[in-house]
Each structure stands twice: as C-alpha cells, then as structure tokens.
Amino acid sequence: MRFRADIQNNNVFTKLTASLASLGPVAWVKLSNEDVRFTVIPDNGSSVWAKDQIFETYTIQSAAENNTINLEVPLQNLHRALKSAQNASHASIRLTKKNNIPLLSLTITTAIFAGAxxxxxxxxxxxxxxxxxxxxxxxxxxxxxxxxxxxxxxxxxPNRETIITQDIPIKVLSPAVVAGLSEPRAREPDVHIQLPPLLQLKSISDRFTKLAVSSMKTPNGSTGFRGNTARAPKLELSANMHGCLRLRLKTDAMDISSKWTGLNNPELDPQTIEGGEEGIAQHPSTRMRTRGDPEGISDEGWAVVRLDGKDWGKVLGIGRVGGRVIACFCDEHALILYVYLTNEDAAGPESVITYYISSYSQ
Known part of the structure; x- marks a missing residue:
C-alpha cells in the first residue's frame, strides 16, 4: 500500500480541514486514482462530502478493489500540521508506517535566506x-x-532549504468497514439558488440563533435544551426560483426575518439531467419557476427547510474557504449545499464540497 502526492494548494487545504474539523473530530478519507474524498458524518448534525483536487503528481498503489485506500484521519492534527506549512515553498504528503503505526507524513520544504x-x-x-x-x-x-x-x-x-516532517497517526480502514458508508441521496430539488456571501449569511444566522437562545432561557438562566436537539433553536431557510432567499426565526416571543433578492438561479445543464431538455422541462424547479414573483411578495413558489441554528452556523464556516455556493432545496426534506472552491488552474476541474442537512419537521 503506497500513497504520495504533492500538495497543490496548501492554503485551500488548510481552510478546508478547519471547516471540516468544526463538524467532527475525524474524517473518512478515500484515496483513489481519480480523486480524494473527505467525509465527516457526525453523530448529530450535518454530514459533509468533499471531493477535492488538492493534490498533484499523485501516486497510489493498493491491493484493494479499484486501487483505493480508506483512512480515518484526525482533522485537528492534520489542520495543525498544514498550518505550519503556510510559508512553505513545497509540501508533500505520503502514507508511511513507524513502529507498526500507520502515519500520514507531511514533508515541508522552506527556503531560508542564509546570507547578507x-x-x-x-x-x-x-x-x-x-x-x-x-x-x-x-x-x-x-x-x-x-x-x-x-x-x-x-x-x-546562497539561500538554503529547511525540511520539516510532521507525522499524523491514522487508521487504515478495511473495505468492509466503509462498505455501508455512501453519500446520501435526495430527490431532485424544488429550488436551486446561488447563496449570498456565506460570511454575511453566517453573521445574520448567528445573530438570530443568539436571539432564540436568549428568548428560551428559563428564570434560573438555563436554556432548557442542553443535549436535546428537538428543543434547540431552529431557523427557517427558504428560497424561490426568482432569486429570493429568506432566513426566518419564529418563536413564541418573536418573529423576525431577513430577505435577499436578485440572487442567481443557475440554469440546469441538459447533460447532467436525465432526459436532457425534456427532463429539464419536467424538473420540479422548472414547475416552481412558474409560481411566485421576482419580489418574493407572494407566498407561492417557496421551498422551505428548518435547520438547527448552531449546526447551520458551523456549516457556514466553510465561507472562509471562498468560492460560489449553490443551495438545493428539497421542500420540507433536506438542504444540499455545493461549495465550488476556487481553482488556481482555470482550465482544471473544480473542487466541490457537498453538505447534506436534513430538515426538521415544523
């Protein structure tokens, strides 16, 4: 079993691991000939599936089917190691073993000026x-x-180079362990829309969540929902096919909302939709476009999901990575976010992070 790769964009990789670490302590990392997939499935909250083109000069060799390697990687340790490589002239990562312990070994090369x-x-x-x-x-x-x-x-x-190696203990997972893990599937979305800047959305969402927590406090100062997600503050997120997005907080004590208009509803690609042009004509989002209005005044044509406020705030932390975000609303069922990371190579494939967030019932 062998794996070695040069890190193509350490800055993006570092931000990615920070965002993933906010959702869970470990990630299932699947290495294959085609790509690298990071998966975080916490006990509670959103699951995330990241397909990233962060490596170059990629080498992998495995006896497993389809030449794949499955690893369990502690995200905080990986993030700390990557942070130390921020000013590196070159960084690479490889799978190795010391004292019979499997490791991801991060090698950092830094050029240091050595003369006057x-x-x-x-x-x-x-x-x-x-x-x-x-x-x-x-x-x-x-x-x-x-x-x-x-x-x-x-x-x-002349300048000289300093080489630092950091070892991250990991677990190698057998194919049988990960056989039951698969990316969740949802029905075709009723609404798809490009979100406003995530850090802006996060700021407002966090403010709404704090207001909800304050309104739910009991006289002794407790919130009454520790460890009980059913009573945790919920935010209502909705969108339509006319470029409108609405974030709403409704409790016994208050009912407030923020609305964005003029957002982009991307056109569907016939090559990715079953049935091509005919499939697009019958798509739920196409039917939804005939309802409502561009100002979002009408109650018609909105798809709604209800999210745990704190979990949603963690998801929006991916905004530090940058890139455009397409949100797909499956009305009253789930919200799926596709985060397209900026690629230094304009002609190369885009890295995509997929968040799957189940909706709570009303």
Missing part, C-alpha cells in the same frame, strides 16, 4: 597613462568615484 549582501566594489577607470588602480578613487574634482550603472547586490552565501 556583500558590498560591490567599483574600480575607477584607467588613468591617462593606462594605469588601472583596481579600487575606487576620487574624480578630478575630488568627488568619490561613482558608476552610472546600478549593480545588484552580491550575496556571499
């Missing part, structure tokens, strides 16, 4: 007798001799 500029001596030109003194002299007016050209400083020692 050495003064450049300028010699005076030969005098009228053809004699070259070989050192700076004064000109005929008594001024120090200067050259007309600006020379680059000369370094007396």
């Amino acid at each position: 500029p050495k003064p450049v001596a300028h010699s005076a030109p030969p005098d009228q007798h053809g004699y070259d003194p070989g050192y700076p002299t004064d000109d005929e007016f008594g001024n120090p001799f200067l050259t007309d050209e600006l020379d680059e400083p000369v370094y007396d020692r």
Whole structure:
C-alpha cells in the first residue's frame, strides 16, 4: 500500500480541514486514482462530502478493489500540521508506517535566506597613462568615484532549504468497514439558488440563533435544551426560483426575518439531467419557476427547510474557504449545499464540497 502526492494548494487545504474539523473530530478519507474524498458524518448534525483536487503528481498503489485506500484521519492534527506549512515553498504528503503505526507524513520544504549582501566594489577607470588602480578613487574634482550603472547586490552565501516532517497517526480502514458508508441521496430539488456571501449569511444566522437562545432561557438562566436537539433553536431557510432567499426565526416571543433578492438561479445543464431538455422541462424547479414573483411578495413558489441554528452556523464556516455556493432545496426534506472552491488552474476541474442537512419537521 503506497500513497504520495504533492500538495497543490496548501492554503485551500488548510481552510478546508478547519471547516471540516468544526463538524467532527475525524474524517473518512478515500484515496483513489481519480480523486480524494473527505467525509465527516457526525453523530448529530450535518454530514459533509468533499471531493477535492488538492493534490498533484499523485501516486497510489493498493491491493484493494479499484486501487483505493480508506483512512480515518484526525482533522485537528492534520489542520495543525498544514498550518505550519503556510510559508512553505513545497509540501508533500505520503502514507508511511513507524513502529507498526500507520502515519500520514507531511514533508515541508522552506527556503531560508542564509546570507547578507556583500558590498560591490567599483574600480575607477584607467588613468591617462593606462594605469588601472583596481579600487575606487576620487574624480578630478575630488568627488568619490561613482558608476552610472546600478549593480545588484552580491550575496556571499546562497539561500538554503529547511525540511520539516510532521507525522499524523491514522487508521487504515478495511473495505468492509466503509462498505455501508455512501453519500446520501435526495430527490431532485424544488429550488436551486446561488447563496449570498456565506460570511454575511453566517453573521445574520448567528445573530438570530443568539436571539432564540436568549428568548428560551428559563428564570434560573438555563436554556432548557442542553443535549436535546428537538428543543434547540431552529431557523427557517427558504428560497424561490426568482432569486429570493429568506432566513426566518419564529418563536413564541418573536418573529423576525431577513430577505435577499436578485440572487442567481443557475440554469440546469441538459447533460447532467436525465432526459436532457425534456427532463429539464419536467424538473420540479422548472414547475416552481412558474409560481411566485421576482419580489418574493407572494407566498407561492417557496421551498422551505428548518435547520438547527448552531449546526447551520458551523456549516457556514466553510465561507472562509471562498468560492460560489449553490443551495438545493428539497421542500420540507433536506438542504444540499455545493461549495465550488476556487481553482488556481482555470482550465482544471473544480473542487466541490457537498453538505447534506436534513430538515426538521415544523
């Protein structure tokens, strides 16, 4: 079993692991010939499936079917190791073993300046007798001799490289262990819409959640829902096919909402929809587009999901990574977020993180 790869974008990889770590302590990492998949399935809350093109010069060798390797990786340890490589000129990762313990070994190469500029001596030109003194002299007016050209400083020692290796203990999972894990499937979405900047959405969502917690506090100061997700504050998120998104908090004490308009409802690709153009014509989102209005005033044509406020806030932490986010609403059933990460290679495939969030009943 072998695996080795150069890290293509350490900055994105670091932000990705930070976002995943907020949802759970460990990730199932599936390595294959095609891609790398990170999966976090916590006991409670949202599950996340990340298909990322973060590696280059990829080498994998396994006796398992389809040449795959399944690992259980502690996310906090991986994140800390990647943070130490922020200023690295090169970083690579490989699967190894020490004292019979499987490890992910992160090798960081950092260029360190090891010399100081050495003064450049300028010699005076030969005098009228053809004699070259070989050192700076004064000109005929008594001024120090200067050259007309600006020379680059000369370094007396070249730069050197420092190599640091950090080992992250992991578990190698057998195919039988992960056989029952699969990405959740949902019906075709009723509404798909590009979300506003996630950090903006997170700020408002966190504010609503804090208001809900405050309104639910008992006289002794407790909230009364510790460990009971059924009574935790819920946020209602809804959208339509006319570019409108609404975030609402409704409790016994308050009913407040924020609404965005003018958002983009991406066009469906006939090549990805069963039945092509005919399939698009019969798609739930196409039928939903005929309902409601661009201002979102009408109650018609909205798809609604109800989310745990604290869990939703963790999901929105992916906003630190950047990139566009498409939200797919399956009315009263689930919300699926597709986070498309910025790729340095414009011609290369986009990295995608998929969040699956189940909706609570009303």
